[in-house]
Amino acid sequence: AASRRGKMAAAGEHVCGAAPPGYTALAVKFGVRQRSPHYLLVKEHQVREGAGAAYPPRRTLFVLNVPPYCSADALSRLFACCGRVQSVDICDKPGLGEQKEKTSSKFFSHKSVTGFQVAYVVFKKPAGVQAAKSLTREGPLLVSTESHPVKTGISKWIDSYAASVVDPEELKAEVDAYMQDYDKKIAEEEAKAAEEEGVPDAEGWVKVTRKGRKPGLPRTEAANLRVLEKEKQKRARKELLNFYAWQHRETKREHIAQLRKKFEEDKQRIALMRAQRKFRPY
């Protein structure tokens, strides 16, 4: 395995010195006028076991070092020359693709990722992956072309400002729909709980909830602590103080011990301050 990795690294080396073993470096330029290219690092997506359905093996290309100005659309355009691209997924960390959000709400799900990212490009056919890996032979790819320019500067800001303005009607409709679902879910849960109320299960246990005629204590940490505190107070109230002579002696002894302890602490603080020359007034 080591020798193979070495060979791969050597193969990469003649393209660009920076590609880590196992990856192929693809030169990418923002526009025509840029002189030095940026390198995307690509390899075939491989997982030891159970590749998810989202990123099928052999057809998925894993891309590292995706610059912030490179959107999913731009990526799919870049790799279109290697074969039909089925999907492009950009995330901030490599993942399995399973935990992709199911609810793709337009307003509530967006998370803005800044900086460099990783991408999974899924081709229709495995040949696409291989073709992409051999793209190194050609010159640097262009992200921003005449037909599909990537906006920069003030026009980009104007765009993003325009995009940030939400349509109130649409938002309202979505919120209403979500809340209806939510209310329905809660109502179902409540109905189920009401059904189970006071009904023993197979082993004869009855579940006590906060609802019903005899509500139980809430099972929270705070409530537990409160109970313990109350117990402690009750016990303290029962105790007699200054009743026996030995108690008196004990408090005196305790007082002196406290003073000593304080003195010792102070001495230590002073020693520390002395070490820092804190007693030089000027």
Place this chain on the structure above:
Amino acid sequence: AEAATQGREPPAGGAARSGKRAAPAGAEALQPAKLSRAELYKPPTSEELSQLKETEDLFHSSLLRLQIEELLKEVTLKETKKKKIDAFLHEINSLLSAIPETPETELTEQAWLPRAVKVPFLQVPFSVKGKFRFLPPAELKVVGSYLLGTCIKPEINVDLAVTMPREIFQDKDNLNQRYHRKRALYLAHIAHHLSKEKLFGSMKFAYMNSNHLKPILLLRPQGKDEKMVTVRLHACPAPDLFKPSRFYPSKNNVRTAWFMEQSTPKEGAPEPPTPHYNNSILCDTVLLSHLHLLSSAAADFPGMKDGVALLKVWLNQRQLSKGLGCFSGFLVSMLVAYLLMKRKIVKMMSGYQVLRSTLQFLATTDLSETGISLAKDVDASLPVLDDFHQAFEVVFVDPSGLVNLCADMTASKYHQVQFEAKRSMEILDDRMVDGFQVLLMTAKPMLRTFDHVFHLKHVSKLQGACKKMQLLNELMDRGGNYVAAALPFIVSLLVRGLDWRALLVAHSLPQTPEWSIDAEPPKHKDVGPLLFGILFVPEFAASVLEKGPQADHPEALDFRTFWGEKSELRRFQDGSICEAVVWEADSICQKRLIPEQIVRHLLKLHADIPESSICYMGALLESVIRTGKEAFGTGEEAMVSVTCSYDDLSRKLWSLKGLPLTVTAVQGVHPALRYTDVFPPIPMKPIYSFHTRIKTKHLLLPSEEKPCPAFIAPLKIICHMEGSGQWPQDKEAIKRIKAAFHLQLAELLQQQHQLVCRPAVTHTDVYKDGYVFRLQVAYHREPLILKEVVTPEGMLKYQDTEESRQLELETLHLPYLTSSLHGLQQQHPVFGSACRLAKRWISAQLLSDNVSEECVDLLVAFLFLHPAPFTAPSSPQVGFLRFLDLLATFDWKNNPLIVNLNSSLT
């Protein structure tokens, strides 16, 4: 200060971060005291019991006792050094008695003195009668703090009194500086002879307490001991040489004709009294008797030694113990002796208690009104205290009943001492402050103490002032020292002019440097620039009106002459017609500079001091927080208008109709709403031609070809909604409901108040009065819901998460900070500006990534809430200087900085 802050960690925002920091420094950090059980509970010895009891009785706490002990160890002289000094003194002693005598010459005939030594005296006018010859000293005696053991670092001075033999003096030597010149010549001759010896590292002349009538000779040992000790030679006469009655405060000893260099005295004109001159001679005659008094006071009174040392440190830190008219260490010792005599101090007391009692006495007694005297038996022939009060501003008479120990002190200086003592007593009684650190370890230079300071650059201009104020008699009395003569008058002028605006007007003490024996003595103008400091009463300092008496009252004339042309007749609302002065000022920052106008006007009018000689430092830094056009000043007005607009909006939110839940609170988050935004937003209107209009979305989009529209910073406000059972208990659902609220708020504000609103998922932007407010709805249980974690046992636990912390910061902590600091600004109107200066500095040092804005807000708030040992700043400049000092000197590594907002921590 910049260099000092480097390498120190800036304060962390919260406790969590400071905890992290403490961990790697564990080696030095505090460890809990470890005492074994046996050691803790062993039966106490009687010695230990008494020590514990003493600590309880005599000191505040055992920590204070230990701290004081350490400080004393640091400043007092070590035994080994004492031995060296004693040996040095012995050698000087033998050298002095071996100096040869000289033949008698006229006083003005000084050719016998070699050119390598100059007479350490300003001989103006030069001609004077009398003869001088040098004879070896009659007696040599160490006096002062060295014998008492109260001399402290950094300057170890040993005072050596050299008694000049009787034969040197003739009759009438008390007149016309003859005594002083003989004294100077005597020292010059000694200097000439000692300069041949190899024993000394350096030999210099200096003025005793910068009083130019009293030169002294400074001797320092050779080699590496040079810094260790300075032996000061004082030449003095035999105690009974002069008749004391000649030197009563009302007597004259400097003749006008001589001083003015007129050949014949004017007939009939009475000679004015010369109390300061008389006092300077008397001082020399009582050196030994003072020593006896002090040593009898210090006998079996260990607390006195400690107490005096502490008081000296206290004075040193306040820059009160050096210069002409200082509150010297000697004066403190005499004061303690006085208190001992009056039984306000007993010999049982510890050093700490001596410090306390002395400060208490100073705080409550005004020696410029009611002087005190150490003289025990009242001799009818001696002058009484009233005589002294007429001649001097501050009165503290010595045991002989003749010498005023505070002769050179101005009333203003004493009031400063008194003010400091009062402040210190408050600090000592405040349990929340570390009194030791604040009183004895913190320096109080004038620049950081006073709200405004100004320099008198060319003190020679005071000559003109003396002429204008007709101070010839004072000049004669002070031997031509125009600085000393004019200073009390200048200060009282300022005190009257700044009357109700200023808590305290103080001046720096004129100090002359020491000079080598072959150089001419420094002139009066060599005291360097004089520094004045003003401490304001914040309520009145910026008032534009100076209301005088009614026009027909007799005082009106006085008022008019005092203010000159500025005074005019004005009719007031209550119908009265009064003399008044109105100062011109439009903005708040200009109003803060009204004291500058007053100072410049009065000094020009009454003392002929031109504006160019006054270097006033009140608002030198304010140009960096100036906003927009001139009219806006330094942004305070802009901030007020933001707050007004915000108040109006919050009222409108409260009364909004048609919301399903009511608004329970509206709180600001943005720094402009707590007056600490460096550049507060300025109202803006969109320029329609620069935008393209998108009808479908009711949107103005900036167009690319046109100039970029102005940036309007959104002002974030939190709008708390009422709690209700209808709120969902799920974080995703809460987000939806909040979005729905944002939509509805936008709609209602538009309908009911015609405000332009732009709703979004996380907020609603409201355009009002040219500002944009960013409204964010909050539900008080949401952070709790974000924190909920269910353990495997089914127990509900609350745990901080990144999300909940962020939300708590936004909806709980920042609003609390904003409202607290808003309150602070109401109490201290310069808080905001000081804070903005601090922020500018932090940004200019490229530190703003590490020190957050809120952190700077809190640090500056600390300066206002815990100003000890200073008073809370009343000008942005002094606030900023103290901010820099705090960054540089606070012990960030070992101590937490606690900002007690609203005094909620006890």
